[in-house]
Amino acid sequence: MPVHSDVIHQAVKTKLAHRGVRIEDIAHIVYELQRVYHPQLMFSECVASVERVLSKREMQHALLVGMELDELAERKQLSSPLQELVEADEGLFGCDETLALGSVLSYGSIAVTTFGYLDKYKIGIIKKLDTKNSDHVHTFLDDLIASIAASAAGRIAHKYRDNEEKQGFSSF
Ligand code: MG
Numbered sequence: 001m002p003v004h005s006d007v008i009h010q011a012v013k014t015k016l017a018h019r020g021v022r023i024e025d026i027a028h029i030v031y032e033l034q035r036v037y038h039p040q041l042m043f044s045e046c047v048a049s050v051e052r053v054l055s056k057r058e059m060q061h062a063l064l065v066g067m068e069l070d071e072l073a074e075r076k077q078l079s080s081p082l083q084e085l086v087e088a089d090e091g092l093f094g095c096d097e098t099l100a101l102g103s104v105l106s107y108g109s110i111a112v113t114t115f116g117y118l119d120k121y122k123i124g125i126i127k128k129l130d131t132k133n134s135d136h137v138h139t140f141l142d143d144l145i146a147s148i149a150a151s152a153a154g155r156i157a158h159k160y161r162d163n164e165e166k167q168g169f170s171s172f
Pocket of ligand 1: 088096097138139140141143144
């Protein structure tokens with residue numbers, strides 16, 4: 001029997017909390033990214049946008065896969081040489097970015113370019129996760145958080161344009 005999407009959604013939220021990431025942490029990144037373009041943007045809109053992205057099945061699956069691999073690497077339960085590759089967060093490994101990028105694609109080019117920006121200029125919780133310490137492995141999670149934030153930012157950019165057009169502020 002297929003797993004109900006509510007079960008998956010809840011598992012993702014529980015796991016994110018367990019891995020030390022709050023929805024608000026991701027929303028802060030979204031706020032930083034978008035407030036320059038939309039000064040009236042409210043933090044609560046960023047939280048709502050992150051929640052919407054997290055309700056997407058593709059994103060949930062990517063998160064479950066990535067967080068599981070991070071945890072297995074933390075417990076030294078992957079087989080060699082994958083264990084060493086994930087544990088070392090080897091720069092040329094690339095599967096972490098590829099998994100995260102896959103989930104961003106459905107949100108359009110703004111989300112994709114924003115993901116690239118966050119990959120380079122890690123901000124907020126991404127920087128915290130990317131900072132290596134001996135106890136934790138966040139090889140996949142830092143990229144996945146960038147993916148959620150970039151997607152939520154892309155959503156907001158499109159939503160604001162839609163609203164402007166509805167209100168007749170469109171230039172065309
Ligand atoms: Mg990574």
